[in-house]
Amino acid sequence: TSGSWDVALQNQTKRTMRAALLIQRWYRQYVARLEMRRRCTWNIFQSIEYAGEQDQIKLYNFFGYLMDHFTPQPIAFLGNLISHIFREHDIGRDVEWESYKSIEVPELYSGPHLSFPMTFSNAAELVEAFKNKQQLHSRYVLQLLVESWRRLRILPNISQISTCHSKEITICGDLHGHLEDLLLVFYKNGLPSSERPYVFNGDYVDRGKDSLEILLILFSFLLVYPNDVHLNRGNHEDHIVNLRYGFTKEVLGKYKLHGKKILKLLQKIFSWLPLATVIDHKVLVLHGGISDTTDLHLLSRVDRHKFVGSSRRRVRSLTHTTYTVTRHEAPRRSLQVQTTRVTYSVEEELKKRRRQAGLSQSYRDLHNSTMNSDLDSDPDSGGELLDSNEDEWKQIVDLLWSDPMPQDGCIPNDVRGGGCYWGPNVTEEVLRRHNLTLLIRSHECKQEGYEFCHNRKVLTIFSASNYYEVGSNRGAYIRMGPDLVPHFIQYQANRSTRELTLRQSVGQTERSALKALREKLFAHKSELVSAFQVYDPEHKGRISLGNWASAMEAVLKLGLPWRMLRSQLVGETVDGMLDYQLWFRELSITEHKTEVTLTQTMYKNHSNLETIFRIIDTDNSGLISLEEFRQTWKLLSTHLQTDISDKAISDLAVSIDFNKDGSIDINEFMEAFRLPSAQVLHEI
Numbered sequence: 001t002s003g004s005w006d007v008a009l010q011n012q013t014k015r016t017m018r019a020a021l022l023i024q025r026w027y028r029q030y031v032a033r034l035e036m037r038r039r040c041t042w043n044i045f046q047s048i049e050y051a052g053e054q055d056q057i058k059l060y061n062f063f064g065y066l067m068d069h070f071t072p073q074p075i076a077f078l079g080n081l082i083s084h085i086f087r088e089h090d091i092g093r094d095v096e097w098e099s100y101k102s103i104e105v106p107e108l109y110s111g112p113h114l115s116f117p118m119t120f121s122n123a124a125e126l127v128e129a130f131k132n133k134q135q136l137h138s139r140y141v142l143q144l145l146v147e148s149w150r151r152l153r154i155l156p157n158i159s160q161i162s163t164c165h166s167k168e169i170t171i172c173g174d175l176h177g178h179l180e181d182l183l184l185v186f187y188k189n190g191l192p193s194s195e196r197p198y199v200f201n202g203d204y205v206d207r208g209k210d211s212l213e214i215l216l217i218l219f220s221f222l223l224v225y226p227n228d229v230h231l232n233r234g235n236h237e238d239h240i241v242n243l244r245y246g247f248t249k250e251v252l253g254k255y256k257l258h259g260k261k262i263l264k265l266l267q268k269i270f271s272w273l274p275l276a277t278v279i280d281h282k283v284l285v286l287h288g289g290i291s292d293t294t295d296l297h298l299l300s301r302v303d304r305h306k307f308v309g310s311s312r313r314r315v316r317s318l319t320h321t322t323y324t325v326t327r328h329e330a331p332r333r334s335l336q337v338q339t340t341r342v343t344y345s346v347e348e349e350l351k352k353r354r355r356q357a358g359l360s361q362s363y364r365d366l367h368n369s370t371m372n373s374d375l376d377s378d379p380d381s382g383g384e385l386l387d388s389n390e391d392e393w394k395q396i397v398d399l400l401w402s403d404p405m406p407q408d409g410c411i412p413n414d415v416r417g418g419g420c421y422w423g424p425n426v427t428e429e430v431l432r433r434h435n436l437t438l439l440i441r442s443h444e445c446k447q448e449g450y451e452f453c454h455n456r457k458v459l460t461i462f463s464a465s466n467y468y469e470v471g472s473n474r475g476a477y478i479r480m481g482p483d484l485v486p487h488f489i490q491y492q493a494n495r496s497t498r499e500l501t502l503r504q505s506v507g508q509t510e511r512s513a514l515k516a517l518r519e520k521l522f523a524h525k526s527e528l529v530s531a532f533q534v535y536d537p538e539h540k541g542r543i544s545l546g547n548w549a550s551a552m553e554a555v556l557k558l559g560l561p562w563r564m565l566r567s568q569l570v571g572e573t574v575d576g577m578l579d580y581q582l583w584f585r586e587l588s589i590t591e592h593k594t595e596v597t598l599t600q601t602m603y604k605n606h607s608n609l610e611t612i613f614r615i616i617d618t619d620n621s622g623l624i625s626l627e628e629f630r631q632t633w634k635l636l637s638t639h640l641q642t643d644i645s646d647k648a649i650s651d652l653a654v655s656i657d658f659n660k661d662g663s664i665d666i667n668e669f670m671e672a673f674r675l676p677s678a679q680v681l682h683e684i
Contacts, residue, residue, distance in 0.1 A: 031502070038506050040564055042447060044513040045468040047558035048520060052244075054417030100142035103258070114140045114220075116147060123220040124191060130213045131183055138258040141216065145265045148219040151226060152272040158300050159230045159277040161197065163482045171199045171285060171478040171486075173442035173461035174234065177208020177247070180493040181464055181475050182217065188489060189477065192221040192229050199277050201442045201461065202234020202287035202400075206245035208464070212254060215266070233273035234287040235400040235418075235443070239263065239308070244611045271305040275399055282436055283484055288443045289402030289458075290430050291420045292410040295395065302392040403444060404453050404460075424454040431457060438484065449476025449490045465492045469512040471505035514568055520556065521569075525584060527555045532580045542577040545570070623663040 105113070112129040114122050114136075126136065136144075163169055170189055175182055192198045200218055205211035222229045235241065242248045242263075251266075252259040276286040276299070284296075401419025405411075408423040427439060439458045445467045451460045465475030471492075479487045500508070521528065531551035535543045543551070548570070549562035570578060571586065624632070633649045 034502055034506050036564075037510055038447070040561060041506070041510045041513040042468075042472070043560055044517050044558075044565075045472065046445070047560055048516055049468075050415045051558065054415065057417035098146075099261070100139055100146065103139040103142070105137050105139050109137055111135055111137055112140075114144060116143065118144075118147070118220055118223040120191075120193070120224050123217070123224050126220050127183070127186065127191070127217055130179060130210070130217065135254065136216060138255050138262070141212075141255065141262055142258065142265065144216060144219055144223075145262065145269060147223055149265065149269050149272060151223060152231075152269060152274075153305070155272075155274050156300065157275045157302060157304050158296060159274050160281070161199070161230060161277060161279055163280055163480065163484070165482055167195050167197065168479045168481045169197050169199060169279060171201065171440060171461060171480065173201050173463040173477070174203035174445070174467075175200075175208070175214055176203055176206055176236070176464045176467065177211035177214060177250070178464040178466075178475075178493065179208070179210035179213050181491075182214055184475075184491055184493045185463065185477055188491065189479075192225055194225055194228050197225075197228035197230075199230045199279075199285055200232065201285055201440070202232045202273075203236045203442065204231075204234070205247040206236045206242060207467075208246075209250065211247045212251055212262075230277050231273055232277055232285065232287055233270065233275055233304075233400065237270035237273055239267040239270070240611075267308065268305075271308040273304075275299055275304055275396065278436075279480065280482070280484060283438045283440060283480070284431075284434070284436050285440045286399050287441060288400045288419055289398070289404060289422060289441050290426065290439065291394075291398040291402060291422055292426050292429070293391075293395070294398060294430050296434050298392070299395055299399065302396070304396070306389075307393060307396050401443075404441075404458050406453070424457075427454040427457050438486075440478065440486070445473055446476075447473045449474040450478070450488050459486060466494050469509045470494050471500060472509045510568075517560075517565075517569070520558075524555055528552070529580070529584070531555050536580075541581045542574075542579050545573065545576060545578060548578050548580070623665060625663055629664050 111134045112122075112125045114126070129136070161169065170185075172182075172185060190196045198221075204214050204218065218229070218231060222231060236245065236247075239248070248263060251263050255262055276284060276296070278284055398419050401413060401416055403413060403416070403419070403421055404427070405421040405423055408425040410420050410422045410426050413419045413421050431437065431439065437457070440461060441458065442461055442463075444460050444462065445464070446460055446462050449462055449465070452458070453460070459478075461476060461478055462473070463475045463477055465473060467473050471494075474490045474492050476488050476490045479489065528551065531554055532543050532548070533539070535547035535551065545563070545566055549566070552562045553560070570583060573579075630646075630649050
């Protein structure tokens with residue numbers, strides 16, 4: 001009896017073990033599928049983000065082209081627009097900054113009060129106030145910024161700091177307006193002090209909703225502990241980038257009366273932020289990266305405040321006098337001189353200037369060929385100085401915009417549109433040349449908040465958790481002692497993420513990514529239809545799924561695994577063939593009663609158009625005239641080399657001038673052309 005009992009027990013044990021192995025195998029496959037979905041979602045977010053940055057730099061370079069080839073006389077609108085974009089003269093009047101002294105703080109104000117010189121209690125009070133959603137009075141904002149500028153302008157381009165056995169240095173990456181992340185870092189790690197030094201590695205602003213609060217907190221601690229708080233510049237510390245990614249809008253929304261002064265002062269401050277930090281002469285901390293020409297000795301000598309933006313045309317604007325509009329000459333609100341009628345179209349003026357210069361190609365074709373020639377042709381500037389400026393500009397852009405790649409070499413960063421991709425051999429050479437052991441950079445969101453590459457000699461740190469979507473990534477910061485070994489602390493600031501299961505978190509992030517991708521698909525509808533028709537010579541309206549995937553990548557150039565995404569983007573198919581006209585109808589939204597070309601251009605270039613509008617809106621009223629609206633569209637269509645009729649633009653302008661007062665509300669216009677999620681997002 002005991003023998004049969006043993007046999008039964010053994011059989012039961014085998015069945016239990018087999019069941020456990022099956023469950024384990026299923027769970028591993030389940031987690032692997034979720035991880036695959038998470039990585040695919042990540043690729044969507046990152047590809048769309050970098051495509052947007054590429055568009056931003058192309059638009060900025062177009063403005064630079066206009067500055068190099070236009071004079072203000074033929075088109076007052078363009079002359080004043082370009083002068084406004086490259087407005088170094090506007091931020092040089094230091095005496096205006098003292099105007100904060102005339103701003104009174106009312107007795108009813110219940111927010112934090114600052115005293116200068118700043119104290120630790122002032123800075124700590126500011127942290128607590130922002131934590132409780134209080135707003136700092138504009139008088140204190142301006143005074144704090146002025147004092148910060150005075151401190152920053154005496155700092156070197158590359159800060160040199162040292163560790164000691166009694167304290168560790170904390171290094172934070174991109175924060176992008178995520179105040180909750182900064183507060184969580186302070187909660188976990190402690191406030192900055194002489195015993196707890198910090199290095200913040202740029203990109204404090206844009207995307208998040210509390211960028212200004214982050215800057216004010218960091219500047220306050222910089223003033224209290226100038227030797228223990230170090231702020232590097234990032235590629236988003238740039239006023240043109242801020243127009244596109246939200247910081248400009250944030251400041252003007254929070255400080256309607258003095259927002260413009262705050263922004264002008266911040267533009268000056270951004271240009272004075274140090275470029276890098278070196279710890280114990282061995283660890284280099286900078287925002288983006290390096291290239292095969294990176295020279296820290298050169299970077300330590302440049303006049304960094306000259307380079308206030310990422311466009312190379314900025315270099316030229318520093319070497320000769322561009323046309324400007326004085327305060328007395330400027331109209332009340334418009335960049336267009338109201339007494340002068342616009343008699344030339346943008347296209348006519350472009351053609352005229354190209355003919356005068358002996359040019360027939362577009363500005364895109366000119367970009368590389370004019371890299372030196374258009375600078376050398378300037379009669380007011382010396383060749384040696386210009387060559388020097390060009391090299392300095394490239395060094396700084398590489399430092400702010402570059403990304404590492406796994407292959408050896410150094411190539412242009414065409415994905416972002418600026419800087420370069422550099423490989424392990426470049427890392428080895430630059431570190432060897434400067435006797436360094438480690439490069440710490442930020443600039444790229446990482447799922448775990450940090451990531452090593454190049455044989456652990458390059459370390460990326462990113463401190464904004466939930467960057468793309470709630471649950472999309474962790475944030476992290478580094479602690480580093482005298483041994484110079486980095487120790488990582490990871491976190492997620494949003495409490496709801498800690499309550500979600502892995503499946504819920506991945507699903508939520510995936511839905512958001514697919515929504516953004518569907519919007520991009522609709523914006524490129526015409527190009528996609530043309531690409532599909534290449535695979536449909538008999539015009540049956542159906543193509544294979546393989547051809548669908550090939551056409552998608554050929555048009556969008558996002559580098560995504562389209563075959564994997566097929567099930568989320570494509571519904572039912574018949575015999576493996578996709579009815580692409582039906583598919584587009586499922587993606588479509590209600591189009592405005594304007595030309596199809598104009599509508600699709602609007603959706604595709606939504607951010608570019610908003611950037612130009614906000615540049616034109618010089619008094620930040622949120623309104624532009626109908627003529628400015630028309631000229632903006634002509635400027636954008638020239639940039640895109642797209643033929644959009646005057647009638648289509650005029651019809652659109654009249655249709656959205658709701659109260660018929662001759663002005664257009666920028667925010668209402670942009671919202672009218674924002675894709676409604678209910679119409680583009682299918683159930684997943």
